[in-house]
Amino acid sequence: MxxxxxxxxxxxxxxxxxxxxxxxxxxxxxxxxxxxxxxxxxxxxxxxxxxxxxxxxxxxxxxxSGGEAQRIKLASELHKQSDLYVLDEPTTGLHMSDIDTFMRIIDRLVDSGSTVIIIEHNLEVMRVAASYH
Missing domain, CATH: 1.20.1580.10 (ABC transporter ATPase  like domain)
Structure with missing residues (x-):
C-alpha cells in the first residue's frame, strides 16, 4: 500500500x-x-x-492481475444476491483453476434456484453450462 x-x-x-x-x-x-x-x-x-x-x-x-480483477468483478455481481445473473465472458483472463472455482460458484447459484445466463466463448465453460437442465 x-x-x-x-x-x-x-x-x-x-x-x-x-x-x-x-x-x-x-x-x-x-x-x-x-x-x-x-x-x-x-x-x-x-x-x-x-x-x-x-x-x-x-x-x-x-x-x-487481469484474472484477479475479473474475480473481483464477479464478486461484485454475486454480492447483489439476485435471482438472475447475466455474465458476459466471465472467464476471460482466468486461469483454469480459477475457472473451476467460477463453475462451482455457478453450480451453487443454480442449485439455489437462480437463473444464470452466460455469454461465453470458452468451450469447456459452455459444455459444463449445457449439462444443466
Missing part, C-alpha cells in the same frame, strides 16, 4: 488496535475475522469465495 500522502493524525488513529496502514495490510481472509460489521463481512466472504482471499485490503489496483 502506498501511504506517502497519509496524514500523521490518520496514521495515529487506531481501530481494534490497528492503524490504517496495518488494516490495509490485512488480507481479505484476515479481514473477515477482523471486522464485525455484517455488510463488510458479507463483502469480504464473497471475495474469499471467488478466490482472492490472499489480496491485501490496501493492494494498489495497478498490481492486480
Amino acid at each position: 502506498r501511504w506517502q500522502s497519509v496524514y500523521p493524525e490518520v496514521i495515529n488513529y487506531r481501530y481494534k488496535d490497528l492503524n490504517i496502514i496495518e488494516v490495509g495490510a490485512l488480507t481479505v481472509e484476515e479481514a473477515v475475522d477482523f471486522f464485525d460489521d455484517k455488510t463488510i463481512r458479507k463483502t469480504l466472504i464473497t471475495l474469499v469465495e471467488v478466490g482472492v482471499h490472499y489480496l491485501s485490503l490496501g493492494q494498489p489496483l495497478d498490481t492486480i
Whole structure:
C-alpha cells in the first residue's frame, strides 16, 4: 500500500488496535475475522469465495492481475444476491483453476434456484453450462 500522502493524525488513529496502514495490510481472509460489521463481512466472504482471499485490503489496483480483477468483478455481481445473473465472458483472463472455482460458484447459484445466463466463448465453460437442465 502506498501511504506517502497519509496524514500523521490518520496514521495515529487506531481501530481494534490497528492503524490504517496495518488494516490495509490485512488480507481479505484476515479481514473477515477482523471486522464485525455484517455488510463488510458479507463483502469480504464473497471475495474469499471467488478466490482472492490472499489480496491485501490496501493492494494498489495497478498490481492486480487481469484474472484477479475479473474475480473481483464477479464478486461484485454475486454480492447483489439476485435471482438472475447475466455474465458476459466471465472467464476471460482466468486461469483454469480459477475457472473451476467460477463453475462451482455457478453450480451453487443454480442449485439455489437462480437463473444464470452466460455469454461465453470458452468451450469447456459452455459444455459444463449445457449439462444443466
